[in-house]
Amino acid sequence: MKLFYSATSPFVRKVVACAITRGLDSRIERMTTDPHSSPGGLLAANPLSKVPCLLTEDGVALYDSPLICEYLDSVGDAPPLFPDHGAARWQALRNQALADGIMEAAVLARMESARPEEAARTTAIARQKAAVQRGIEALEGSPPPVGTPDIGGITVACALGYLDFRFAGDKWRDHTPRLAHWFETFSRLDGIAQTAPPG
Ligand SMILES: N[C@@H](CCC(=O)N[C@@H](CS)C(=O)NCC(=O)O)C(=O)O
Known part of the structure; x- marks a missing residue:
């Protein structure tokens, strides 16, 4: 591949x-x-x-x-990251959708930040950052499971890692202690530990 x-x-x-x-x-x-x-x-x-x-x-x-x-x-025979039925499946897919949305908003905010300063740009950045903030607050209420990694947890960890990489000054951990603890624990997973962004 x-x-x-x-x-x-x-x-x-x-x-x-x-x-x-x-x-x-x-x-x-x-x-x-x-x-x-x-x-x-x-x-x-x-x-x-x-x-x-x-x-x-x-x-x-x-x-x-x-x-x-x-x-x-669907390739190989390792344990699946997409639970195949029941509450675990919908929770994992919902967490994936939420974290994909956080990443999309954060990437857009990052790209807007690279453009010349103007009112429209400032409004656009604030809107995307508000979506990120609401997403983080939702995850603080119920962080993904830690025991068996799934697609939801992996996506959430990548979203939080991107915030640390591009928006370190925003200090998302200040108001989300449960999520911060979850991220610290989940980040020991090989797939997360070995893929940290550069720098
Ligand atoms: N929904 C897509 C988003 C992918 C995406 O936005 N990738 C960015 C890099 S982080 C990209 O390739 N941007 C190029 C562009 O928008 O022209 C996914 O889940 O793969």
Whole structure:
């Protein structure tokens, strides 16, 4: 398998964390890609020009991260990260959706911050940061399970790791002690420990 890869993308981190957790990392060749420059190789696989994008061993291109992670769950015989039924399944998928939303808002806020200062930009950043804040507060109320890692916990850890990487000054831990403790514990998982963003 081949993965269009960026070391700073929280969505890519999520995919690699799933691959490591399920013992598949050695089967995936990472192809470092800048999606913002729309390189031809990426466009041929993903018309949206986004990473992550996975080329399967059958040559099928898969995007975006929820689909790629679900595909990886179908490869090999390690314990699944997507619980197959019941409350555990819906909790894991809901946590994945919430953490994907936090990552999307944080990435947008980061990109807006790189543009020249103006009122519209400031409003847009505040709106995205408010979504991040509400997401964190929801997770503080019920952090993902720690015992058996699932797709929800992996995505939440990647979202929190991205906040530490890009918004260290925002100090999300100050008002979320349960979530901070959960993150410290969950971060010992190989797939999270081995995929920390650069720097
Ligand atoms: N929903 C997508 C989001 C992927 C995404 O936004 N990736 C960013 C990097 S963090 C990207 O490739 N951006 C390029 C662009 O928007 O042009 C997923 O879950 O994979």
